[in-house]
Amino acid sequence: MPLSGFRVVDLTRVVAGPFCTMLLADLGAEVIKIEPPGEGDPIRAQGAIRNGISWYYAGHNRNKKSLALDLYQAEGKAVLADLIARSDVLVENYRPGVLAKMGFDEARLKALNPGLVVASVNGYGSTGPYAERPAFDFIAQAMSGFMSVNGFADGPPLRAANPISDLVAGLYAALGVAAALANRTKGGGGQRLETSLLTGMISLLSYIGAAHLATGKLPARTGNAHHVVAPYGLFRAADGEIAVAPSYDEIVERFLGAIGLKHLLDDPLYADNAARLANRASLNALVDEAIGRKSREDWIGILNKAGVPCGRVLNLAEMFADPQVQAQEMVLAVPHPGHDVVRMTGFPIKFEGTPCRIRRHAPALGEHTGEVLRLLGRDEAEIARLKAKGIV
Amino acid sequence: MPLSGFRVVDLTRVVAGPFCTMLLADLGAEVIKIEPPGEGDPIRAQGAIRNGISWYYAGHNRNKKSLALDLYQAEGKAVLADLIARSDVLVENYRPGVLAKMGFDEARLKALNPGLVVASVNGYGSTGPYAERPAFDFIAQAMSGFMSVNGFADGPPLRAANPISDLVAGLYAALGVAAALANRTKGGGGQRLETSLLTGMISLLSYIGAAHLATGKLPARTGNAHHVVAPYGLFRAADGEIAVAPSYDEIVERFLGAIGLKHLLDDPLYADNAARLANRASLNALVDEAIGRKSREDWIGILNKAGVPCGRVLNLAEMFADPQVQAQEMVLAVPHPGHDVVRMTGFPIKFEGTPCRIRRHAPALGEHTGEVLRLLGRDEAEIARLKAKGIV
Numbered sequence: 001m002p003l004s005g006f007r008v009v010d011l012t013r014v015v016a017g018p019f020c021t022m023l024l025a026d027l028g029a030e031v032i033k034i035e036p037p038g039e040g041d042p043i044r045a046q047g048a049i050r051n052g053i054s055w056y057y058a059g060h061n062r063n064k065k066s067l068a069l070d071l072y073q074a075e076g077k078a079v080l081a082d083l084i085a086r087s088d089v090l091v092e093n094y095r096p097g098v099l100a101k102m103g104f105d106e107a108r109l110k111a112l113n114p115g116l117v118v119a120s121v122n123g124y125g126s127t128g129p130y131a132e133r134p135a136f137d138f139i140a141q142a143m144s145g146f147m148s149v150n151g152f153a154d155g156p157p158l159r160a161a162n163p164i165s166d167l168v169a170g171l172y173a174a175l176g177v178a179a180a181l182a183n184r185t186k187g188g189g190g191q192r193l194e195t196s197l198l199t200g201m202i203s204l205l206s207y208i209g210a211a212h213l214a215t216g217k218l219p220a221r222t223g224n225a226h227h228v229v230a231p232y233g234l235f236r237a238a239d240g241e242i243a244v245a246p247s248y249d250e251i252v253e254r255f256l257g258a259i260g261l262k263h264l265l266d267d268p269l270y271a272d273n274a275a276r277l278a279n280r281a282s283l284n285a286l287v288d289e290a291i292g293r294k295s296r297e298d299w300i301g302i303l304n305k306a307g308v309p310c311g312r313v314l315n316l317a318e319m320f321a322d323p324q325v326q327a328q329e330m331v332l333a334v335p336h337p338g339h340d341v342v343r344m345t346g347f348p349i350k351f352e353g354t355p356c357r358i359r360r361h362a363p364a365l366g367e368h369t370g371e372v373l374r375l376l377g378r379d380e381a382e383i384a385r386l387k388a389k390g391i392v
Numbered sequence: 393m394p395l396s397g398f399r400v401v402d403l404t405r406v407v408a409g410p411f412c413t414m415l416l417a418d419l420g421a422e423v424i425k426i427e428p429p430g431e432g433d434p435i436r437a438q439g440a441i442r443n444g445i446s447w448y449y450a451g452h453n454r455n456k457k458s459l460a461l462d463l464y465q466a467e468g469k470a471v472l473a474d475l476i477a478r479s480d481v482l483v484e485n486y487r488p489g490v491l492a493k494m495g496f497d498e499a500r501l502k503a504l505n506p507g508l509v510v511a512s513v514n515g516y517g518s519t520g521p522y523a524e525r526p527a528f529d530f531i532a533q534a535m536s537g538f539m540s541v542n543g544f545a546d547g548p549p550l551r552a553a554n555p556i557s558d559l560v561a562g563l564y565a566a567l568g569v570a571a572a573l574a575n576r577t578k579g580g581g582g583q584r585l586e587t588s589l590l591t592g593m594i595s596l597l598s599y600i601g602a603a604h605l606a607t608g609k610l611p612a613r614t615g616n617a618h619h620v621v622a623p624y625g626l627f628r629a630a631d632g633e634i635a636v637a638p639s640y641d642e643i644v645e646r647f648l649g650a651i652g653l654k655h656l657l658d659d660p661l662y663a664d665n666a667a668r669l670a671n672r673a674s675l676n677a678l679v680d681e682a683i684g685r686k687s688r689e690d691w692i693g694i695l696n697k698a699g700v701p702c703g704r705v706l707n708l709a710e711m712f713a714d715p716q717v718q719a720q721e722m723v724l725a726v727p728h729p730g731h732d733v734v735r736m737t738g739f740p741i742k743f744e745g746t747p748c749r750i751r752r753h754a755p756a757l758g759e760h761t762g763e764v765l766r767l768l769g770r771d772e773a774e775i776a777r778l779k780a781k782g783i784v
Contacts, residue, residue: 002571048606055606056599128719136701142635145711149553161541178570179394185577191745199740207448214440214447243534309528319537327520348591353583
């Protein structure tokens, strides 16, 4: 697998950091998740629990190992230091400064392992006036400008329901780690990198951000309609809505042709995109009327064949059951000893040579404590002593 | 820079692919963008134009070079073959099968360059019943289940306004390329990888997807409220709304304490999270009343100090002017010869050793045609001949 042979010390918890280390583990890295003895990552107890296990925890922590380790005790810190010395990457999502306060500042990490890649995921970045603020996905969505453009013109700014800023930050951190490893393997040294919930979301503003920077204008919220293209959006077929996205003139022509409204292009009210935008309401009514004459599946067949991007708005049950989603193996059923089978989303990157796969289910708390301590040269007596003291 | 020394042949256009190659270019790779002579990437003419240049195009194509090349002509294909032989990565976002039809199927690519990493970004994956469908961001948002969970309980499913599925696919493709390069540098060979708009969005469903898989229940749309936590959301300060996200009991206690409502925790109506969820409306009204007594900035200071994640909902003008956003250098002003200065969003990954930076503004169409052809051993007479024939 692409990252096999690389060992990752995982000091993350909750969403953003664990999503980063899940991606690295899916890519083949050996990820050793360090958790406080007795409690572990708080998400072990969160989300939907089935057969005695959180499927949220199980999904975000697949392919990882777990080392229970008390980092408040000196002997726990010594184990961490030994592990750092034998690893390639450290990922953490503490608030900025916390890792240094625990005794692992930059100089110490460099002394322990000059080749170490250290990745930090935080809320707002480790410098600047808000560096110390507590972070949370919803706040990053609000402060990044992302919410301000989502929603309907007559409604409030709206977040995305999933923790998108956490996940995007995790993705960027994984990209940073993989790039730093490619660089190190070429002869570069170790180094630190960081990303944040806030900066990741800002980086995704794309043409909306560019338009604001160029014009100074604030974009209106437009719901499911496109800012500058019509027709576009959800239209009512006989048995429900379909999403249709004809993004430029040629595809609009194919769309109107396929639904029997090509003549509208001869009408000055709808002849070009500017006219169609100005008369969007009446145009949408005409399109709805035409679309209403057949079912969703009929239209999806007809329009895709005509080269018009379209599809149903699927709820989660419909999506997971969809034949394309199944063909892409986007639902995995992972046997989990003691907890039957856990289902989770699959791998979005398909490698032909070294495909991602489930090598192990998410670990029980401390499941690999003995294995990791033996790797670090501790003998059975020492392991027993550390366990008795509650350090591991 | 992390990926310097790697050369990328960029056969992408519009959003998803160019965002991938922008990330690779930002990380230091030499990205050679191949565009049809005369027209180029369609987004050169899209988005807000200022001083004669599309700021959307300029942002997504910074740090790249441009080679104008007609791939419909045999001599153009020969130039591409030569370039592939001297590169490390090829990225493309044609519909599945198109690259092979152009004469560059898997066997040919392997013959040209056995170490080549080939990354494809497409709509739905290259296998499965929808592989051939035309793709578009809005449709991937609809089919991935993402839209079904966004919006208000009494409203329709809602997309994100930015092309999130394109951008996420671009991010995954960049991650796949960086991981494949790390693997190749360790001694692995070249390989193909792909990702899609649909699968990327599915991979981000996180606890919402996990809850559905575990319970079979369809999540309700909850607007800006949290599915399982209260209080949470937007609250009305004296001069506007603030976002507040107390995600577990300890932080709820800090929040209610900071706004003078700690006594509510002794009231059976609000004593625990289940009670607070059941009585969310009356609780929110009490919180709004308390929050209404001070300004946004007052509360943001007080609550952050108390360890409660909170912030303003910033519009794009406020966000780009925000001191944290400025401190994180998330707006770059890039001198662009002939077009004054173009502003664009900055780099979300901060490397300490090898920081991302602007090495060059987005290229004019064919700006590097001569440079690339000379690299491929073509002399000036040959370059002039190819230009005269309209091949470059």
